[in-house]
Amino acid sequence: MALHIALDAMGGDRGPEELVSGAVLATRESDLEVSLVGDTVRLGAILASHGASSPRIHLVHASQVVDMDESPFDAIRRKKDSSIMKAFALHKEGSVDAVVSAGNSGATLAAAIKLLGRLEHVSRPGIAGIYPTLKGPVVMMDVGANVDCRPEHLFQFGVMAAAFSQVLFGLDRPRVGLLSIGEEGGKGNILVKKSHELFQQSSLNYIGNVEGRDTFQGDVDVMVCDGFVGNVCLKLSEGLAEAVMGMLGEEIAKSFKAKLGYLLARDAFVSFKKRVDYAEYGGAPLLGIRGNAIVCHGRSNAVAMKNAIRVASEMARNKVNDRILELFSLDHRLVEQDDAPVANAAGAGVTQ
């Protein structure tokens, strides 16, 4: 049976047009069903303007929208009929297999935890970022949901991201590294040193501390860090990549010869941009909830949304949560269940 994805069609910075286009692309390139959740009058009009209405695109009404800068917890408490809450309600009742949102990432996480609940053994669900590297992709977790962490939280991030990497990228034993400031186990802050001890005792393919410069070399498949560090890295990377290209562009613009050279090399620049484009993976998987969800960059275009819908469907098809539970069962003694409220969750605006 075809999988069914709910798309929060009201979130994001570009407005619903881009999101609807992504859904249309996704249904054209696959047999997926997509439910667009939001203002059905507006969404219906956008869909009509696309001409080809598809029997696999459905409209589900939600009367409210969570704004990008709204406090996540206030938002989900006050806006019970928001598109993001409605999308997760569909997931909870079993009408859809996954949720995709380009809206307020904190509210997306908060709504997921509230409506679906946390996966067994997981005290802190989090957000995993997928980075391109010189070789394959690397999964970094957490990239913004949990800013003050304990070692057991970092260990859980490692397990979840490893399971995701296995399922999505087909890696048998993904190499898991702990992001630190020196490769020796004795280097790092208190959190990292204590987490290192947990990882060393685990069944994961733990390769020890890795440094920021290793991120893009492709010699590690999973990088573990707290959500503060991960979110800083995520945004620093975006900013640096933009600045590098901006500075290069300024230098090229200074001479006619260089501009001519750029025109000749243009295809290479286009391939390069495609290679480092966040749109390639569409978004960041939300891991540790009883369900499947992807949060996308607020600026996501239609291609990014299409890819996010594809990744969400793969998470559901390949049962990433079953894999997470399997990995937890191998290290049962290291997993300390705590039920403390997820006080730090959802603060970072990972995708805005």
Added chain:
Amino acid sequence: MALHIALDAMGGDRGPEELVSGAVLATRESDLEVSLVGDTVRLGAILASHGASSPRIHLVHASQVVDMDESPFDAIRRKKDSSIMKAFALHKEGSVDAVVSAGNSGATLAAAIKLLGRLEHVSRPGIAGIYPTLKGPVVMMDVGANVDCRPEHLFQFGVMAAAFSQVLFGLDRPRVGLLSIGEEGGKGNILVKKSHELFQQSSLNYIGNVEGRDTFQGDVDVMVCDGFVGNVCLKLSEGLAEAVMGMLGEEIAKSFKAKLGYLLARDAFVSFKKRVDYAEYGGAPLLGIRGNAIVCHGRSNAVAMKNAIRVASEMARNKVNDRILELFSLDHRLVEQDDAPVANAAGAGVTQ
């Protein structure tokens, strides 16, 4: 009177040849005196091979060398006649005005603290990184010396880096930002939230939280963070810049037309590389000690060393420490003197 700089001529990954070349360049382009500290037989031979011996280059013997991966505190305790200890001993006795080292950065900091002591009001001396941006340079502090910090430490970093920015880049009121994961004051981890309150009460030109993506835009002059986050950022930036250029190079190599284009645009690439080259500022100033010091990248070439010697001399000439004390005096009530041992110092290998 001409300033005099001590250069730890045995540290670094490239061997003393490159360091000596840097010193030769520095004395040719300025009236500085430079003392090369290390194995005088070897250094004398290298100097002789340069032909033009200068009366402004002096040799000072040290019988030991601290290795790049040695534990800083062990090293300075055991190797009292190491080149780095000797260089700071010269500074302590007043024979030189500043120290430059491309060796073990942790040991450099530890030696500085041991021999020169901490500046008044400073509980944690640290290392400031200088990044190129689309506009002027930005100073980030701390980039690796102090991995577990309290809010007052971050405040001290802000004061010291602001003074450095005033003195070195001629900024009257450098804009100081706190590196966080959202621009609102309420966002961040516990450390950042508490530090935000301190900065808000200060006389600094505090512009609030800034995000990683702001680093390279040039809209902030000083970015404050703990040494773990700063060191991760430093190494991530290095790794990303290399990966971006590597991926672009791979794409260009795929087609003849693109290669031809690259040749035409080559000057632009060279200017670009010069613009983002760490060698431009030569190294990272060590702030909060009773003296002037620069720690350089272990891979530093002669040009980087020459620039580091220049920046070190500017720190001495413009009395950066007097400026730091002036800024502290404006915010006296916010500066809490603590004399706890600098337990986390010098762990990060900021320049290796």
